[in-house]
Amino acid sequence: MSKLDKDKVLADYTAAYKKAHGKAPSIEAKSGWYSVNGGKNVRLAQLAEEAETLAADQGATPAKKESKPKAPAKSKSKPAAKKATVKSGGKGGLTAKELWQQKLAEKAGNCRLPRGS
Structure with missing residues (x-):
């Protein structure tokens, strides 16, 4: 290891x-x-590694500013998975037990309801 x-x-x-932040x-x-700005x-x-990183970031920043404007992002439409909702009261929807039964039926393998159900 070399002496710094x-x-x-x-x-x-x-x-x-100073170049990166505009102040010393x-x-x-x-x-x-060494504590920088009370940190x-x-x-x-x-500190030597951070100085190299700051200098490298300054070299890369102008290249990013000169790059072409980005095209609008393409929307990836994925079919939304239906999610069952649990509603309290007698207004329809699934009970907690029915919801678990539905989730376990969708999974592959030997699944059981939680204890007490």
Whole structure:
């Protein structure tokens, strides 16, 4: 594992962060851990990785903006599965026991009703 230069990593991270977010981050260092804008404490190696990620995101963002406008999404019409509803009272619909019987009948295999039914 190579040794990281603290000053270089912090400068790279600050530049990448400033380019991505438009403002400089506040980095607090405490015994080998670094907190960016009061967030989670991370090690120097993680700051180096985040700097690379921010720089890579900045390189990819203009390419996305210049891409062709997307065509409207095609609607995929799938037949909607009928769902039985459980209604309370005597207004029609299925009881809980009837609903379970229907669900278990649709499944393949040896299925039984829940206990107490």
